[in-house]
Amino acid sequence: MKNIKIIVDISSYLIRKAVLSLIYENFSATEVILINSKEKNNLTAITQAKKPDIILLDNTNIVLNDFIFKDIYFLCIIVDKTATINHDIFDETLSIEDSQSTIIHKLQSIFNKINQSKIKQSKSENLSIREKEILKAISQGFTNQEIAEKLFLSIHTITTHRKNITAKLGIKTISGLTLYALLNGLVNLEETKLK
Amino acid sequence: MKINKFMKMADVIHLNYHLLSVLYRFKINLGFGEKSVEQSCKQNDINPDFFLEIANAFIDKDYFPDDKLQNFSLSIIIDYLQATHRYYTEEKIPEIENLFQTLINNGTPDNLKMIQQFFENYLDEFHKHINREEQTVYPYVLQLEKDFNRKKTTAKFLKLLEQYTITNYETEHDDIEEKLFDLKNILIKYIPPMDDYHPIHQILSKLFRLEKDINDHSHIEDKVLIPKVKKVEKQFLEQVKNKKIALV
Numbered sequence: 001m002k003n004i005k006i007i008v009d010i011s012s013y014l015i016r017k018a019v020l021s022l023i024y025e026n027f028s029a030t031e032v033i034l035i036n037s038k039e040k041n042n043l044t045a046i047t048q049a050k051k052p053d054i055i056l057l058d059n060t061n062i063v064l065n066d067f068i069f070k071d072i073y074f075l076c077i078i079v080d081k082t083a084t085i086n087h088d089i090f091d092e093t094l095s096i097e098d099s100q101s102t103i104i105h106k107l108q109s110i111f112n113k114i115n116q117s118k119i120k121q122s123k124s125e126n127l128s129i130r131e132k133e134i135l136k137a138i139s140q141g142f143t144n145q146e147i148a149e150k151l152f153l154s155i156h157t158i159t160t161h162r163k164n165i166t167a168k169l170g171i172k173t174i175s176g177l178t179l180y181a182l183l184n185g186l187v188n189l190e191e192t193k194l195k
Numbered sequence: 196m197k198i199n200k201f202m203k204m205a206d207v208i209h210l211n212y213h214l215l216s217v218l219y220r221f222k223i224n225l226g227f228g229e230k231s232v233e234q235s236c237k238q239n240d241i242n243p244d245f246f247l248e249i250a251n252a253f254i255d256k257d258y259f260p261d262d263k264l265q266n267f268s269l270s271i272i273i274d275y276l277q278a279t280h281r282y283y284t285e286e287k288i289p290e291i292e293n294l295f296q297t298l299i300n301n302g303t304p305d306n307l308k309m310i311q312q313f314f315e316n317y318l319d320e321f322h323k324h325i326n327r328e329e330q331t332v333y334p335y336v337l338q339l340e341k342d343f344n345r346k347k348t349t350a351k352f353l354k355l356l357e358q359y360t361i362t363n364y365e366t367e368h369d370d371i372e373e374k375l376f377d378l379k380n381i382l383i384k385y386i387p388p389m390d391d392y393h394p395i396h397q398i399l400s401k402l403f404r405l406e407k408d409i410n411d412h413s414h415i416e417d418k419v420l421i422p423k424v425k426k427v428e429k430q431f432l433e434q435v436k437n438k439k440i441a442l443v
Contacts, residue, residue, distance in 0.1 A: 170384065176377030179313045183306055183385055 003029040004114055006054040007046060011038045015079060015096065019056065026104055027111055047072070053114050059085045073110050127168060132186060134161045138174060139181040140191050198250050200233035200243050207232060211254045216408065219286075220278040221246060245271055253411055269340040269427065272420050273333050279412050280325050283405070288318060291401050298394045306387040310378075317374045324371055335359060336424055343431050346440050353435065353442070361424040372413070375406050 006023065010016040016034050023032050033050055035041035038060070047055065047069055056075045060083065076085060078095045087093060092106050127135065137147045144162070148155045171177050181187045198207050204227040208214055218225075223239045223246075236243035245267050295311045335355065342348040379402050382395055389395070434440040 170380045171377045172373045173377050175313060175316060175374065176381065179309060179377075179381055180385060182309050183381070183387060189309065 003118070004054065004111060005031045005033070005050060005052040006056060007033045007035060007043070007050065007052045008056045009035050009037050009041075009043050010056070010058040010077065010079070011036050011060055012058070012079060015058065015077070019077070022103070023107070027107070030111075054110060059083050073114065075107075075110065127165060131161055131165050131168075134158065135165055135177060135181050136186045138162070138165075139178040139187045198232065198247060198254070200231060200236075200247060202232055203227070204230055204232050204235040207250070214250055214253060216282065217250055217253055220275065220282050222278070242267065242271060245275075249275065249415070252415070269336050269420070269423060272415070272423070273336060276412070276416065276420070277329065277333065279408075280329065283409075284322070284325065287401070287405050287408070288321075291398060291405070292318075294394055294398045294401070298398075304387060304389070307389075310381065310386075313378060313381075317371070317378060320371050320374065332361075336361070336420070339424065339427055339431060342440065343427055343434075346434070347443050348431075348435065348440055350442055356428065356431065360428060361421055372406075372409065375402065375409070378402065379406070 004027070008016060008019050008023075010019065016036070020032050020034060023030055033046065033052065035043065035046055037043040043055070043057075052072060054073045054075060055069075056077060058077050058079045060080050062076070062085070073091045074089060076090045076093045078085065078093060081095075085093070092110055094103055094106055098106075133151065134147060137150065142150065144155055144158045147153075148158045151158075165177065166172055169177070169180055171180055178187075178192050182189060182192065196210060198210070204223075208218070221236075221239065221241050223235055223241065227235050230238070232247065233243045236246050248267075291314070295307075295314060298307055299311060338352055339356065342352060379399065382399055382402075386392075386395060431440065435442070
């Protein structure tokens with residue numbers, strides 16, 4: 001599964017391709033989305049759709065309203081040395097004259113920060129008692145509505161729990177969740193539809 | 196590296212052995228000697244340009260000249276998609292089923308039977324999906340192309356076209372890809388302890404390959420077949436309106 005998503009918005013085709021292969025060679029589990037907002041793509045729209053962890057821009061492609069996004073690391077690659085840039089808005093700046101180790105080191109430290117916060121978010125891999133209860137009901141074939149009524153919870157709460165269960169286990173489908181519940185003895189085969 | 200028709204077919208396979216499965220689907224036999232891609236294709240009655248587009252799309256994810264592929268007839272695309280279906284149902288899936296069966300025969304815990312059952316349920320859905328394409332979608336597409344080319348159609352087909360259209364098919368795409376992902380993840384993360392993990396390793400690597408292949412397959416459906424059909428549907432309706440296609 002891809003862990004870290006990065007949008008690369010650079011107008012030069014050659015540099016864009018170079019950044020792509022540099023990332024793929026050095027960082028596994030990364031999804032790179034190449035765009036060029038100068039030509040056709042709209043960075044803001046793509047950011048909203050793709051929800052990246054990192055945006056890497058070149059310093060000729062900067063549009064200020066791109067910085068309204070929270071929780072995204074903004075990196076700048078300086079391709080035009082004559083242009084002035086505001087270092088404060090970026091979490092890191094790279095230069096096309098940086099050495100291999102400098103560039104990789106800079107990127108690595110950003111990747112590490114993201115990974116750490118991702119681990120924090122999913123710190124309890126184990127399901128809570130409530131989540132187990134809901135997972136059991138899902139495996140027995142109950143709908144969200146039925147589970148909500150059974151447990152005296154709102155349907156919204158159930159959906160949130162389901163999202164968390166899926167995120168913790170890495171299983172998306174109902175039959176996948178059922179299989180997990182079976183393997184872990186939360187339900188037995190007679191109770192499920194997987195017979 | 197991009198493949199072109201002047202390269203030797205043998206070199207192409209050395210370049211990327213995954214293409215063996217593409218050759219298999221095109222029914223291009225081994226034993227190329229010094230023949231070029233073009234010669235090998237022609238000898239096997241395959242349109243070399245179509246072969247090249249599929250092969251290049253297959254080895255390089257970023258290479259997808261959708262526009263070029265669009266120059267081929269719908270029937271040639273359907274032929275290929277059908278050959279892919281046969282490749283799954285007759286070769287790849289039985290291989291995985293056999294591995295599961297061997298595992299069960301060797302006296303494994305009940306847990307594994309549940310995993311096998313999950314896989315069988317997944318297959319039911321997979322077959323349903325394939326059958327719907329073969330029995331509904333493909334005949335519709337072939338009829339569309341046939342009537343478009345002979346400039347004649349029936350009231351019955353015209354009604355079908357107006358009611359059905361390929362857009363319906365597009366919205367019907369289901370969650371079989373997610374199920375396959377779940378199965379892999381369960382085997383990787385939650386497999387119950389066993390004496391010998393070798394068969395599971397075999398199953399997993401086959402599932403990974405199947406998944407990649409299915410993704411390429413749906414890529415061709417979504418990016419090549421559907422846009423092309425939409426285009427023909429549009430022209431078809433226009434020509435019916437202008438009486439360029441006659442109702443018989």
